[in-house]
Amino acid sequence: MLVSWALTGGAALAQTSSKPPIKIGEINSYSNIPQFTQPYRQGWQLAVEEINLAGGLLNRKVEVISRDDAGKPEEALRHAVELTSREKVDVLAGGFLSNVGLALADFAQKNKRVFIASEPLSDALVWEKGNRYTFRLRPSTYMQAAMLVDEAVKMPAKRWAVIAPNYEYGQSAVASFKELLKARRPDVEFVSEQWPALGKLDAGTTLQATMQSRPDAIFNVTFGADLAKLVREGNQRGIFPKIPVVSLLSGEPEYLDVLKDETPKGWIVTGYPWDQIDSREHASFAANYYRRFKEYPKVGSVVGYATMQAIFAAIKKGNSTDNEKLVVALRGLKFSTPFGPAEFRAIDHQSTMGAFVGKLDMHGNKGTMIQWRYADGKAYLPSDAYVRARRPPEAMK
Numbered sequence: 106m107l108v109s110w111a112l113t114g115g116a117a118l119a120q121t122s123s124k125p126p127i128k129i130g131e132i133n134s135y136s137n138i139p140q141f142t143q144p145y146r147q148g149w150q151l152a153v154e155e156i157n158l159a160g161g162l163l164n165r166k167v168e169v170i171s172r173d174d175a176g177k178p179e180e181a182l183r184h185a186v187e188l189t190s191r192e193k194v195d196v197l198a199g200g201f202l203s204n205v206g207l208a209l210a211d212f213a214q215k216n217k218r219v220f221i222a223s224e225p226l227s228d229a230l231v232w233e234k235g236n237r238y239t240f241r242l243r244p245s246t247y248m249q250a251a252m253l254v255d256e257a258v259k260m261p262a263k264r265w266a267v268i269a270p271n272y273e274y275g276q277s278a279v280a281s282f283k284e285l286l287k288a289r290r291p292d293v294e295f296v297s298e299q300w301p302a303l304g305k306l307d308a309g310t311t312l313q314a315t316m317q318s319r320p321d322a323i324f325n326v327t328f329g330a331d332l333a334k335l336v337r338e339g340n341q342r343g344i345f346p347k348i349p350v351v352s353l354l355s356g357e358p359e360y361l362d363v364l365k366d367e368t369p370k371g372w373i374v375t376g377y378p379w380d381q382i383d384s385r386e387h388a389s390f391a392a393n394y395y396r397r398f399k400e401y402p403k404v405g406s407v408v409g410y411a412t413m414q415a416i417f418a419a420i421k422k423g424n425s426t427d428n429e430k431l432v433v434a435l436r437g438l439k440f441s442t443p444f445g446p447a448e449f450r451a452i453d454h455q456s457t458m459g460a461f462v463g464k465l466d467m468h469g470n471k472g473t474m475i476q477w478r479y480a481d482g483k484a485y486l487p488s489d490a491y492v493r494a495r496r497p498p499e500a501m502k
């Protein structure tokens with residue numbers, strides 16, 4: 106059966122070889138954040154290989170032209186110009202850091218080019234600075250904050266401290282967490298806010314200032330190397346697990362693999378317990394991913410794969426690569442992801458893809474998630490009235 110399928114795919118590819126490929130321009134922070142973007146690249150590579158083996162799209166091969174923005178908005182914009190003008194790509198995709206994503210979204214609006222923002226989480230991307238041509242895949246800072254607030258409201262903590270990177274993503278996440286928690290627990294107060302520069306966290310100074318405010322709990326938004334520094338210093342000072350922590354993204358394998366046996370037990374996190382999910386969609390994806398790359402999937406892998414699945418579904422639905430037709434196709438588009446079915450909400454172009462919420466624990470000498478649940482993104486989207494109050498009217502035309 107496998108041989109027959111492969112031969113059929115080869116025959117289908119031969120039929121499309123004479124037609125120009127569908128080009129997707131992909132921009133991401135490959136050199137700046139490799140722990141996420143390398144698995145992300147492998148995720149979209151798998152999706153492209155699968156679609157081409159099945160005959161491509163609209164009887165055309167799919168080709169991804171990828172560029173590295175090095176985590177800099179100006180580099181991302183330079184690549185966007187080159188990809189659209191010289192390479193003549195049909196769609197733009199990617200982005201990791203929120204400030205980079207906002208720069209690419211602005212380019213998409215000015216140049217009327219569809220941009221599928223795969224990773225940038227800032228709420229502004231689909232609300233205050235949202236536009237007709239930008240769609241976002243991952244659950245936003247608002248959505249993931251809402252998922253964590255569901256757990257935070259159960260805690261006896263009244264005095265909260267915040268530690269977050271001082272740029273768009275951190276600011277957006279904190280604003281949403283504070284708004285949503287205070288709406289459900291008017292008795293809470295935020296007694297300390299520490300805003301280290303991204304990638305430049307002085308963990309000792311930050312934790313000393315945080316603990317001087319005598320918090321009952323901490324909301325953490327740091328990630329990557331900053332998260333590792335924070336955890337190590339907090340463990341050495343005996344702060345963790347003494348002080349409860351609610352933490353965005355910290356249950357993702359990209360970060361747990363770095364923390365290893367320093368993983369702080371009991372933190373409430375969003376993440377990805379890849380080895381415990383038994384759904385049909387995820388099992389198929391994980392098996393194919395391992396077969397291709399000889400490693401288990403990370404969140405980046407899922408995001409890269411799902412980004413391409415969304416683009417493929419839009420092109421099929423619109424039966425075209427014309428960007429105006431793709432906008433219409435993307436609004437309300439249903440597509441598949443390793444986490445299950447998702448769709449882009451028409452009013453704000455936010456995907457309903459969800460995230461996993463649970464607690465950190467140790468398994469052997471590695472961190473893992475326990476007591477987790479899948480939080481369907483659809484349940485954490487705000488009302489249409491809330492969106493209309495924040496999203497520009499022209500973005501909804």
